[in-house]
Amino acid sequence: MPRFAPCSLISWDKRCTSRTHCPPRRALHQLNRSLTSSETWHAFLDWEFMMAEFSPRTDTSTDGDTDDKAMGFNNGQSLGLVVSDASDKSRDQKTLRRLAQNREAARKSRLRKKAYVQQLESSRMKLSQLEQELQRARQQGIFISSSGEQSQSTSGNGASSFHVEYARWLEEQNRRITELREAVSSHSGDAELRIIVDGAVAHYDDIFRIKGDAAKADVFHILSGMWKTPAERCFLWLGGFRSSELLKLLITQLEPLTEQQLLAINNLQQTSQQAEDALSQGMDALQQSLAETLAGSLGPSGSSGNVANYMGQMAMAMGKLGTLEGFIRQADNLRQQTLQQMHRILTTRQSARALIAINDYFSRLRALSSLWLARPRE
Secondary structure, eight states: OOOOOHHHHTTTTTTOOOOOHHHHHHHHHHHTTOOHHHHHHHHHHHHHHHHHOOOOOTSOSSOHHHHHHHHHHHHHHHHHHHHHHHHHHHHHHHHHHHHHHHHHHHHHHHHHHHHHHHHHHHHHHHHHHHHHHHHHHHHHHHOOOSSSOOOOOSSSSHHHHHHHHHHHHHHHHHHHHHHHHHHHHTTOHHHHHHEEEEHHHHHHOOOHHHHHHHOOOHHHHHOOOOOOOOHHHTTOOOOOOOHHEEEHHHHHOOSOOOHHHHHHHHHHHHHHHHHHHHEEEEEEEEHHHHHHHHTTTTTTOOOOOHHHHHHHHHHHHHHHHHTTTHHHHHHHHHHHHHHHHHHHHOOOHHHHHHHHHHHHHHHHHHHHHHHHSSSSOO
16 A cells, blocks of 8 residues: 555645644644555545545535536526426316316216116016006906006996907907916917917907997997007007008918918908998098087077087987997907918918018917006106
């Protein structure tokens, strides 16, 4: 290790120029005389530590320009940070607004989904309630329509009795179709299946008889279809379904058909269509004649002659309304004959499938009415 002269130790700090007035330097000078080289090196390290402790300018800068530049740099850096912070803050605000909008949209979507699920659940519960109401109605003798609306009280006992009879017929119809469906799915024999099919076809004869009796009591009640659901009334024709339209639906459900069967069904469909057109034209003529009869009684009233004329014209109108019962009876006869002819054309299993398809079609119309009435109103 090189030896350091005592003067070299003193030269490390030029700011302390007086050996007599600088206590650390004077102490070091005294030690240099008696220390070896190794001791001198350790003393030098101690000296540096002492100078760092005693120097009054250790923590401050001695270069004014350097301080000014540093201050300018700091000011510029601070300005840049302010601008950057403002930009970041603006971006943060936009992000927060976007997140808030997304949360609001998600909340509304959840609410709509919840409302839709509640609507479906409510519809399911209403359908279940309808079945219970129908069962109670049969026991109490009061018919409650499958549309979910409690049937309004009618003016005549004939209409009320018809509601009760129709409720019983509909319940028996559902039981027969269930039995028929099970027989088809279990591949029952033709003999057993024919008995069930013949019973289901004969059951339709009962409803035509019940409607005929009700038409005698209140023909307008049967003609307006107040005993049907709203969706069924939309397709109503003279108090019931159109045979020609029903045959069109069945052709697609009964395939494959033989050429002879297809030809027979097409002929039956055309015959039914012609009969329906004839009845519709008769109804149009009746309405026109009735309107002319009522219009003939319009005018000033008060004299005895006008009153007599009025009463005579009203009697004529009443007589014409009496023919409505005949139109209802002819329309039901057409429906009954169409079902019987279809049963003769088809095989036993095809007839079973046709009866099931007819029942499912009207069941879906009733279910559609229930869903329509249960829809949310805005």
